Amino acid sequence: MNPNLSEGERLFQEGKIEDAKVIFHNLLQITPDDPEILSNLGVIAFSEKNVQEAEKYFLRALEFEKAGTLNPIDSSIFHNLGIIYYINNDFDKSEQNFGRAIEIEPDNIDVIYGLGKLYRKLADNGSAQKIREYRSKLLAIIESLYKENKMEKAHKLAEKGLNLFPQDAEFINDYAVICSKLDRPDEAQEKIAQANKLSSKNTDINDNYHIIFNDEILRNTKQLTEIESKRKKIALFCGPDDKFIRHIIERQASKHEIKTFSNGSIQEMHNLMKWSDISWFEWCDGLILHATKLPKECRIICRLHSYEAFGDIMKQVNWQVVDDLIFVAPHIRDIAINQMPSIKNNTHLHVIPNGVNLQKYEFKDRKKGLNIAYVGYINHKKNPSLLLQCMKHLIDIDNRFVLHIAGQHQELRFKLYFDHMIKEMDLSKNIISHGWINDVNTWLEDKHFTISTSVLESFCHGIADAMACGLKPLIHNFVGAKELYPEKYIFNTIKEFGDMVLSDEYKPIEYREYIENNYSQDNQLNEIDKLLNSTLYKETLVA
DSSP states (O other): OOHHHHHHHHHHHTTOHHHHHHHHHHHHHHOTTOHHHHHHHHHHHHHTTOHHHHHHHHHHHHHHHHTTSSSSOOHHHHHHHHHHHHHTTOHHHHHHHHHHHHHHSTTOHHHHHHHHHHHHHHHHTTOOHHHHHHHHHHHHHHHHHHHTTOHHHHHHHHHHHHHHOTTOHHHHHHHHHHHHHTTOHHHHHHHHHHHHHHOTTOHHHHHHHHHHHHHHHHHHHHSHHHHHHHOOEEEEEOTTOOTTTHHHHHHHHTTSEEEEESSOOHHHHHHHHHHOSEEEEESSSHHHHHHTTSOOOSEEEEEEOSGGGGSSHHHHSOGGGOOEEEESSHHHHHHHHHHOTTHHHHSEEEEOOOOBOTTTSOOOOOOOOSEEEEESOBSGGGOHHHHHHHHHHHHHHOTTOEEEEESOBSOHHHHHHHHHHHHHTTOTTTEEEOOOOSOHHHHGGGOOEEEEOOSBOSSOHHHHHHHHHTOEEEEEOOBTHHHHSOGGGEESSHHHHHHHHHSSOOOHHHHHHHHHHHOBHHHHHHHHHHHHHHHHTGGGOOO
């Protein structure tokens, strides 16, 4: 590969887009018919939401490849064109290009999944024949990979299949069987139990249910000593609030020996760190502060969410003994570095976004309606004054809209103000408080929009979870919002908010797919796996 081309790709991966563009345009002056350069420029244009320009670059790249510049033709060009035509709702061209990509690279999981999303969209629009045919072919491909013992690839494709067919017992069954072969018993048991519940009369699923649970018994009775001797030890320090780490604990408990610490003496903390291979500190709080004053006994990882970047504790931690610091969003990382520039020189920084459990939040292809959902606590950070002003503006235009609140107040002065202004602005019929809701997925069933008026969020689960259900997001331009969500979902002023609600544009599948592609919990867990494995099994990695 041309070293300059490689440098351009590196700069793009690092987010230095303008620098990458300069390199690629300079190279294009020298070799105007190079498909790799054209493809890179197409990817950049697409990342900048210039879809039309991206299409032109990919078509030019394809033209030169057909002329024989590259042999065989690069499937990624067809794949990218398939995505572009999918976005543009040109379904015939999208299908043609995904099909060509699969002809060139039959087992490319991303292309296979892209074609599936296209057929799912066609099905949502009333044409279900192709998704039924695709379903049968996808099951056959997964089975073929399984028989060829390509378990990792089969697992990834089965995972994609679950995204497309989340309540399909056959896909859940296949995923469970593959997890069992990959020695992931917890996932295997969870999924086969789900498949068995959905299709209890299916003999294959029933047989697999008994096999998987019996395998676990065998593992516990005959292989426990050997397995335990190989399991690495992870200590999790999470204080009293573990809601953001429960799914991480469950995932790691299936692979490693886990012990948690929420409260205890400094000596107990030190003993647990001595026991562990990795000590994970959830939150940059007093626990990590005390831990970094103790003798170093293990690798230390800290995950910083949001509020910690504004406090004093971060500045008191001895970051030289912390091996990895995880941020949940790029703007939180930047805020922390601005508060304490030396941090980037003392520890390895990572950004691993939060994730949404797509199995928990079910998509519904709803029609535009009048119900707006607010999910979460109400406090000064959530900017409740703006929330009221937005609703007042909207109600003055159309008094049929209703704001439904699933949450509770955390600050008395704001609760008093909130209740007072609802009466003063005559919004009592248009703002309904439902209290704290545990089953948010069900509660969102009859809602159409989801709103956040926060001044700063690290992620905003209330918005992301609702988008996964198909609700249109209405996001105030909080600090970092545009790094997390597309600009068309973001408003600056009350008028812009009203315009977004009243607009005819309403695309539930688009909102769901944005979460699928950017913030799925599986992606988050996979990134955490990579980080932990690179530490726990560092001696086995090849550069």
